[in-house]
Amino acid sequence: MVEKYSIRTDLALEQKERFESDNVEVQGVILEEEYDEEREIRVTTVKIETEKGAKTMGKPVGTYITMEAPNMAVPDEEYHREVSKELAEFIKGMVPEKKESYQVLVVGLGNRQVTPDALGPYVVDNLNITRHIFKEYGRYAMGDDEMEIVSAIVPGVMGQTGMETVEIIRGVVAETKPDFVVAIDALAARNSRRLNRTVQIADTGINPGSGVGNHRNGITKDTVGIPVIAIGVPTVVDAAxxxxxxxxxxxxxxxxxxxxxxxxxxxxxxxxxxxxxxxxxxxxxxxxGMFVTPKDIDDTVKRISYTISEALNILFSGTATA
Incomplete structure (x- = not known):
């Protein structure tokens, strides 16, 4: 019975909620929840620990952290700065290898020409890219020993390039040899209240387009050869x-x-x-087959993309951009 019904969502939290509402216990899946009453931020961690749990949930074994912050849709710079700092800590916890320095490839997934799908490209626009400076002048030219080597690409979508996104990423990984990938993408949600107010971070990689039924090859450790941290924000919900x-x-x-x-x-x-x-x-x-997005999506996606890019800049460069 579980396999028969598929509610379109990219959020592991919503998959878990669906089974709970039907009084179905999912073996091998742990849910932990924290709530910051002062800032109204709820953080839910879904840990899929077994292959059986993964099959039931329809998601790979791994950790999925969901931050729900209703005020993310509001243009409050101070609030967004706090969210960025917290996101930076969560992403840091998923960095696969704790070593003195590392190289990271940030991938902005999505179509820049379609606003609800432009989150990834917008995030890359505001990143502090450093790889070319390191290659030209060396680490100490940056004046900060803690700054990491960051490169980024916006691979577009198959309709623009004729190539699977994973093929492009695999080629870049082979050439530049980063330690891990951070992939950012717009998601689909089951609950319209979570649109543009929720961020999911996962250590399992990502399957672009899966939430809207447009399945593309996954961007995971198995397909690109190095660990992939996925960051996503739901921007659309289906009409049903x-x-x-x-x-x-x-x-x-x-x-x-x-x-x-x-x-x-x-x-x-x-x-x-x-x-x-x-x-x-x-x-x-x-x-x-219709998917709906809020009417203020233009401003909201730009604002949230900046919040995510600031989190990455805090983590990899030690500072946010001005």
């Missing part, structure tokens, strides 16, 4: 999710109405996943 959430609200309203209380009884035996599948079948075929 919005209709499903509306239906849930309607059923709750019906249950609170004495006159219409019995109308929603027929749906009470359905699990969350079954309701979602029913909605997908009922809505117009034209809506079934």
């Amino acid at each position: 999710t919005i209709v499903n959430d509306t239906m849930e609200n309607l059923l709750q309203a019906l249950e609170s109405s004495e006159a219409l209380k019995g109308v929603g009884l027929v749906m009470q035996g359905y699990s969350a996943a079954e309701k979602y599948e029913l909605v997908k079948e009922l809505i117009s075929p034209h809506l079934n």
